Amino acid sequence: MVELRNEDTRSFQNFMRIPPATFDEIVQRLTPRITKETTNWRAPLDPDLKVALTLRHLASGAKYRDMQYAWRVPHNTISIVVREVCKAIIEEYVDEQLSPPTTQAGWLQLANDWYQRWNFPNVIGAIDGKHVACKAPPDSGSEYYNYKNFFSVILFAMVTSDYKFLWVDVSGNGRLTAFLGRHGQNYEWP
Secondary structure (H helix, E strand, O other), rough: HHHHHHHHHHHHHHHHOOOOOHHHHHHHHHHHHHOOOOOOOOOOOHHHHHHHHHHHHHOOOOHHHHHHHEEEEHHHHHHHHHHHHHHHHHHHHHHHOOOOOOOOHHHHHHHHHHHHHHHHOOOOOOEEEEEEEOOOOOOOOOEOOOOOEEEEEEEEEEEOOOOOEEEEEEEEEHHHHHHHHHOOOOOOOO
């Protein structure tokens, strides 16, 4: 990673999906949250490596077992690191990145932005959802099994006119969409 970053910044940006300056800022802000102490049994992974592993996994969707050979980190360690860094990212950036307006003027500004940029009057956000595939949790039966024939959780989000997240919910299980209707029909909740 050091060679790639120092010798070819365009390839670094393509590989990590962010410019080196942004990577540095993320590492700097997350370092206090993800740094471990050195013990007699092990030396901790560097925060740079932890962030790089996580960003690469999120950008590529690569499996931990495939990543372990390229990064020389065991797959079970990668699985812990990815969760730890994602949790740290959420804790560090949530207030800064996911802050809906709290005043009437703020909401009116959102509506004005939509009108100015996209010519959509009286709009404050675009809403969309996605089934994120997952393994069925233990003892969940068909609760997470959706109408698309796989297990999932539902990611539901609202964005501003310039594609910034305004609100996110990742709490629904895949089965819930069966009650919303497959073709836009409205059903009563059971």
